[in-house]
Amino acid sequence: GAGVSQSPRYKVAKRGQDVALRCDPISGHVSLFWYQQALGQGPEFLTYFQNEAQLDKSGLPSDRFFAERPEGSVSTLKIQRTQQEDSAVYLCASSLGARANTGELFFGEGSRLTVL
Amino acid sequence: GENVEQHPSTLSVQEGDSAVIKCTYSDSASNYFPWYKQELGKGPQLIIDIRSNVGEKKDQRIAVTLNKTAKHFSLHITETQPEDSAVYFCAASKGNNDMRFGAGTRLTVKP
Numbered sequence: 001g002a003g004v005s006q007s008p009r010y011k012v013a014k015r016g017q018d019v020a021l022r023c024d025p026i027s028g029h030v031s032l033f034w035y036q037q038a039l040g041q042g043p044e045f046l047t048y049f050q051n052e053a054q055l056d057k058s059g060l061p062s063d064r065f066f067a068e069r070p071e072g073s074v075s076t077l078k079i080q081r082t083q084q085e086d087s088a089v090y091l092c093a094s095s096l097g098a099r100a101n102t103g104e105l106f107f108g109e110g111s112r113l114t115v116l
Numbered sequence: 117g118e119n120v121e122q123h124p125s126t127l128s129v130q131e132g133d134s135a136v137i138k139c140t141y142s143d144s145a146s147n148y149f150p151w152y153k154q155e156l157g158k159g160p161q162l163i164i165d166i167r168s169n170v171g172e173k174k175d176q177r178i179a180v181t182l183n184k185t186a187k188h189f190s191l192h193i194t195e196t197q198p199e200d201s202a203v204y205f206c207a208a209s210k211g212n213n214d215m216r217f218g219a220g221t222r223l224t225v226k227p
Contacts, residue, residue: 002158033213042122042205042217043160056213091159104150106217107159 002026006092012114013047013082021077021111025094030074033105034067035091043091049075050098050105082115118143120208121177122218130226134194137221139206140188146208149182149189154203154220164191196225 005024013019021070023030029108035043036059047051051072060067064083069075089112108116119142121187129135141149147168152160166173166180166189173180177196183190193200203222 031213033215035217038218042120042207043212043218045216048213049190049211059214091158104162104165105160107152107161108155 002104003028004092004094006090006108006111008111009109010112010114012116014116015082015084017082017115018078019082019113021079021090021092021113023075023077023108024095024097025073025075025092027073029094029106030098031095032069033062033093033095034075034077035093036061037042037089037091037110039088044047046077065116079113082113084115085097087113118208118210118214118216119147119217120216121205121219122206124221125219126222126224128224128226129196131198133196135193135200135223135225136224137191137204137206139190139208139218140187141208142187143202143208143210144187145182145210148202148209149180150207150209150215151178151180151191152205152207154192155204156202160205162217167226185203196200196223198225198227201225 003024003035034046046057049069064080066078089110095109150165154160179192182196203220206218
């Protein structure tokens with residue numbers, strides 16, 4: 001497709017379950033970012049990939065969060081043993097350039113995770 | 117690390133009036149300041165950006181100003197229309213992987 005695609009759009013999980021969120025970035029985009037957006041807040045940085053390399057994971061809130069981009073295109077954000085505080089919209093963004101300030105970030109529509 | 121403050125959190129204007137949203141940042145090394153518009157159920161979309169070597173940039177009804185000394189930047193929307201209603205986010209980046217966003221301003225344009 002022409003834009004960043006995320007799936008699933010909505011996910012309801014019971015506390016303790018593992019979830020996996022998928023991001024298909026724009027073809028050819030070098031940079032891929034994951035953000036967490038709580039209700040009524042701005043996006044909070046989670047992690048960054050440059051091609052297949054995860055260069056920054058400083059924003060991941062705990063070791064229950066894991067992200068990968070094995071072939072430098074599709075990325076998966078995995079959350080293990082989900083907690084209620086993990087409920088949020090998870091946004092994926094891609095960029096043609098190699099750094100956050102080199103151009104536009106193109107965002108997907110997000111995956112809304114609700115943990116019961 | 118960088119801290120971006122945005123205000124107001126909500127803004128209601130009459131159609132045709134102007135709207136101004138202000139942001140401050142803490143890290144003087146930040147050099148790229150984009151503004152994103154987020155409609156309900158959508159991801160943020162870039163509407164305008166400015167770099168630290170420029171003081172003002174305009175694109176039709178939208179303009180952004182940057183004061184590096186005071187470390188603040190503002191979004192100006194003139195002749196507002198109902199379709200401008202959305203949540204607007206400012207952000208700041210200093211060239212690394214981290215772009216920090218403000219908490220957002222919910223703009224409502226009343227017809």
